[in-house]
Amino acid sequence: MQSVIRMVVAIAATSLAAPAFAALSIFATVPEWGALAQELGGDKVSVYTATNALQDPHHIEAKPSLIARARKADLVVATGAELEIGWLPLVLQQAGNGKVQPGKPGYFESTSFVTTIERPTRLDRAEGDVHPQGNPHIQTDPRNIARVAAALSQRMADLDPEDAAFFRQRYADFDTRWRASIVRWEAAAVPLRGVPVLVQHKAFSYLIAWLGMKETGTLEPKPGVDPTAASLSEILAEQERHPAKMVLRAAYQNDRPSLWIAERAHIPAVALPFTVGGDSAARDLTGLFDDTIARLLGALQ
Amino acid sequence: MSRTAFARAALASALLVAGPALAASDADLDQLREEIRQLKQSYETRIEALEARVKAAEAAANRTDDVGRAPASATPSPVPASVPAAAAPVAASASAAPPAASAANAFNPAISAVLEGVYSNLSQDPTRYALSGFALGEDVSPGRRGLNLGESEFTLAANVDTIFSGSLTVALTPENTVSVEEAYGLANGLPGGIVPKFGRFFSGIGYLNEQHQHAWDFYDAPLAYQAFLGGQYGTDGAQVKWLAPTDQFLEFGAEIGNGDSFPGSAGNHNGIGAADVFVHAGGDVGDSHSWRAGLSYLDTRAHGRDTTQFDTADNLVDTRLTGKSRVAIADFVWKYAPNGNALTTNFKLQGEYFWRREHGDLTYDADGALGLTQTAPYGSTQNGGYVQGVWQFMPAWRVGVRYDRLNPGNPDYGANAAYLATPGFHPQRYTFMVDWTPSEFSRLRLQYARAELRADVTDDEWFLQYILTLGAHGAHKF
Numbered sequence: 001m002q003s004v005i006r007m008v009v010a011i012a013a014t015s016l017a018a019p020a021f022a023a024l025s026i027f028a029t030v031p032e033w034g035a036l037a038q039e040l041g042g043d044k045v046s047v048y049t050a051t052n053a054l055q056d057p058h059h060i061e062a063k064p065s066l067i068a069r070a071r072k073a074d075l076v077v078a079t080g081a082e083l084e085i086g087w088l089p090l091v092l093q094q095a096g097n098g099k100v101q102p103g104k105p106g107y108f109e110s111t112s113f114v115t116t117i118e119r120p121t122r123l124d125r126a127e128g129d130v131h132p133q134g135n136p137h138i139q140t141d142p143r144n145i146a147r148v149a150a151a152l153s154q155r156m157a158d159l160d161p162e163d164a165a166f167f168r169q170r171y172a173d174f175d176t177r178w179r180a181s182i183v184r185w186e187a188a189a190v191p192l193r194g195v196p197v198l199v200q201h202k203a204f205s206y207l208i209a210w211l212g213m214k215e216t217g218t219l220e221p222k223p224g225v226d227p228t229a230a231s232l233s234e235i236l237a238e239q240e241r242h243p244a245k246m247v248l249r250a251a252y253q254n255d256r257p258s259l260w261i262a263e264r265a266h267i268p269a270v271a272l273p274f275t276v277g278g279d280s281a282a283r284d285l286t287g288l289f290d291d292t293i294a295r296l297l298g299a300l301q
Numbered sequence: 302m303s304r305t306a307f308a309r310a311a312l313a314s315a316l317l318v319a320g321p322a323l324a325a326s327d328a329d330l331d332q333l334r335e336e337i338r339q340l341k342q343s344y345e346t347r348i349e350a351l352e353a354r355v356k357a358a359e360a361a362a363n364r365t366d367d368v369g370r371a372p373a374s375a376t377p378s379p380v381p382a383s384v385p386a387a388a389a390p391v392a393a394s395a396s397a398a399p400p401a402a403s404a405a406n407a408f409n410p411a412i413s414a415v416l417e418g419v420y421s422n423l424s425q426d427p428t429r430y431a432l433s434g435f436a437l438g439e440d441v442s443p444g445r446r447g448l449n450l451g452e453s454e455f456t457l458a459a460n461v462d463t464i465f466s467g468s469l470t471v472a473l474t475p476e477n478t479v480s481v482e483e484a485y486g487l488a489n490g491l492p493g494g495i496v497p498k499f500g501r502f503f504s505g506i507g508y509l510n511e512q513h514q515h516a517w518d519f520y521d522a523p524l525a526y527q528a529f530l531g532g533q534y535g536t537d538g539a540q541v542k543w544l545a546p547t548d549q550f551l552e553f554g555a556e557i558g559n560g561d562s563f564p565g566s567a568g569n570h571n572g573i574g575a576a577d578v579f580v581h582a583g584g585d586v587g588d589s590h591s592w593r594a595g596l597s598y599l600d601t602r603a604h605g606r607d608t609t610q611f612d613t614a615d616n617l618v619d620t621r622l623t624g625k626s627r628v629a630i631a632d633f634v635w636k637y638a639p640n641g642n643a644l645t646t647n648f649k650l651q652g653e654y655f656w657r658r659e660h661g662d663l664t665y666d667a668d669g670a671l672g673l674t675q676t677a678p679y680g681s682t683q684n685g686g687y688v689q690g691v692w693q694f695m696p697a698w699r700v701g702v703r704y705d706r707l708n709p710g711n712p713d714y715g716a717n718a719a720y721l722a723t724p725g726f727h728p729q730r731y732t733f734m735v736d737w738t739p740s741e742f743s744r745l746r747l748q749y750a751r752a753e754l755r756a757d758v759t760d761d762e763w764f765l766q767y768i769l770t771l772g773a774h775g776a777h778k779f
Contacts, residue, residue: 051641052588052640052641054588054640054641054642055640055641055642056642056644059642059643059644061591061636061643061777061779062776062777062778062779063583063585063591063779064550064552064581064582064583064584064591064592064593064779065548065550065583065584065585065591067544067550067552068544068545068547068548068549068550068551068583068584069548071494071544071545071546072546072547072548082774085774085776086741086774086776086777087776089776090776090777090778092489093487093489094496094544094778095494095544096489096490096491096494096495096496096542096543096544097490097494098489098490098491098492099490101489101490104490125740125742128740129740224740225740226696226697252642252644254644254645254696
């Protein structure tokens with residue numbers, strides 16, 4: 001009997017004491033923000049990433065596992081611009097965690113800290129899966145990641161003042177490394193300037209703008225609408241007039257439409273990692289861009 | 302004509318699409334010059350205004366940048382210049398956007414509407430719908446034959462203030478009546494992770510119960526829902542849910558209600574008419590599998606609950622129960638999607654098992670239609686359930702199979718036994734469906750069911766259904 005009581009007391013003590021040692025618990029909706037939070041937080045944070053690179057970030061389910069993780073989070077790092085609208089509001093509502101509701105310091109939307117592009121001029125579902133606040137795939141431009149890093153580091157410091165200096169130091173290190181990397185990537189990507197490309201989904205608009213490539217067409221007839229035989233034939237006809245050098249898709253996407261075009265237009269189909277974990281080389285944020293640029297350059301040859 | 306005059310005329314013709322400028326007089330040219338001057342001036346004013354706005358926006362952006370940038374970072378150098386100057390997004394934050402217009406409708410709630418319609422082809426008369434050995438509540442039937450509008454539904458939802466949020470769902474029936482399907486407030490973000498909800502809502506018991514009909518994978522409710530919960534169990538009352546702060550999803554809930562809904566019925570009392578508790582557990586197995594399982598228990602009272610059932614002489618008679626009804630439910634759902642990406646292919650398996658015990662006084666021929674009205678003690682223990690699988694085999698296309706089975710048990714009808722003996726038949730149904738979902742907002746479904754609901758009576762049921770969603774982007778529960 002005594003041993004049972006001792007055990008109960010021990011369990012109660014550990015469960016009560018646990019929060020005091022706990023690191024800042026971060027719930028990242030997509031791998032890029034999970035990786036960034038880990039870079040900025042080191043061992044002072046515990047990061048849970050809700051999705052992986054092979055999942056379509058537009059279509060995630062409000063799974064019980066996500067609700068349970070959101071319940072314990074101190075900080076939810078989302079993309080925003082309605083990327084997660086199909087599941088995150090439900091997860092947050094069901095989690096009943098007051099700290100991470102929209103509007104609270106524990107809720108962070110990355111798109112609030114960058115300028116989004118491709119804001120639709122016409123808000124109508126007949127235009128497909130349109131995002132009123134612009135294209136949400138901001139992570140394909142590393143300069144956006146730099147902006148989000150600054151804001152995220154500050155937010156982490158606000159939420160965990162004890163580790164604020166640590167977070168600032170890590171941010172400064174990251175920022176220095178990141179800026180050097182951007183210079184390196186931009187130098188390596190010079191041959192890509194002006195290269196015309198097709199994309200399967202408007203997933204790379206920021207990347208294309210950053211590297212000065214030219215998007216000549218989108219395989220999806222409307223955002224989020226699967227390509228049809230008719231829409232692909234149209235692209236193929238357009239390809240005769242304005243030939244693109246390659247067709248890009250994200251790792252999570254069905255490869256059939258871009259392979260179809262690639263075969264008929266005799267151009268390479270390039271699967272880009274899109275986010276951290278999209279392929280074996282994109283193990284972290286630096287790897288993501290190293291690999292993205294290597295693949296683009298590879299397709300050019 | 303001098304060259305300058307010719308150039309002027311050419312300019313004029315280029316600027317003015319209107320008209321043949323071959324013979325432009327000096328007066329015309331003067332007028333043109335004046336117009337161009339005015340145009341230029343107007344554009345200069347506009348450009349100045351734009352420049353001022355850009356400067357203001359940049360200033361605001363720098364301010365937010367400074368806020369965002371940690372003071373320790375010694376080099377607040379701007380983000381490196383891009384290779385192409387064009388299309389490089391200027392560092393402006395959302396806070397630099399112009400404030401939303403303070404129109405009266407700026408705080409309008411999110412509005413969405415669901416439109417539904419069905420073509421039903423039923424081999425048996427739906428007005429004589431019954432499940433052998435079960436007394437059915439109102440509104441339980443496969444609906445009318447032929448072309449019908451389904452239930453149209455609209456929902457308003459918004460945060461009320463810093464504490465509460467609210468949601469109202471109104472259903473418009475094809476019979477042109479209006480009913481409040483759900484109307485609840487909830488408080489999210491209370492300390493301790495407690496989420497109270499109050500008003501009218503679909504109960505959290507079972508798996509399918511909390512979902513709206515348009516989110517179901519089949520056109521109609523499983524037989525067990527029809528027999529034990531009158532289709533779907535909603536209540537006016539209050540709910541408290543609490544999610545355990547563990548990595549494992551573990552949710553506890555309790556509800557109290559007025560008990561007006563089947564299997565209870567409205568009573569004239571101050572107390573609580575119905576109460577239930579439920580617990581849900583769930584999680585992932587690897588990236589590709591996720592699951593949820595639950596147990597629920599509902600305790601409610603019937604105060605003269607009107608039902609219909611077939612008697613031994615094959616009359617569809619009114620019966621009325623005053624007594625207690627208790628329902629227990631075990632539910633599970635398992636979903637598979639390769640790597641967790643449900644977009645191309647996915648599979649969903651779900652099942653629920655119901656158990657119900659009722660006792661009280663049952664009145665046979667309650668409306669006196671046969672002139673045989675009589676009341677006697679009644680007791681029953683019944684069970685049933687369903688299992689279904691839905692497979693998305695390619696984007697937008699799904700097929701599904703469902704099997705329903707009910708066990709009416711051996712009810713004790715007391716003195717009514719002469720009229721209401723149970724034939725010992727187990728109702729069952731096989732359902733097949735295929736649906737096409739071109740976007741998250743629309744779905745077309747074809748469903749066939751072979752329903753063996755009474756001995757020697759088999760219903761072939763065909764449904765062709767559409768579901769359209771307008772307005773705010775809803776999110777479906779797991």
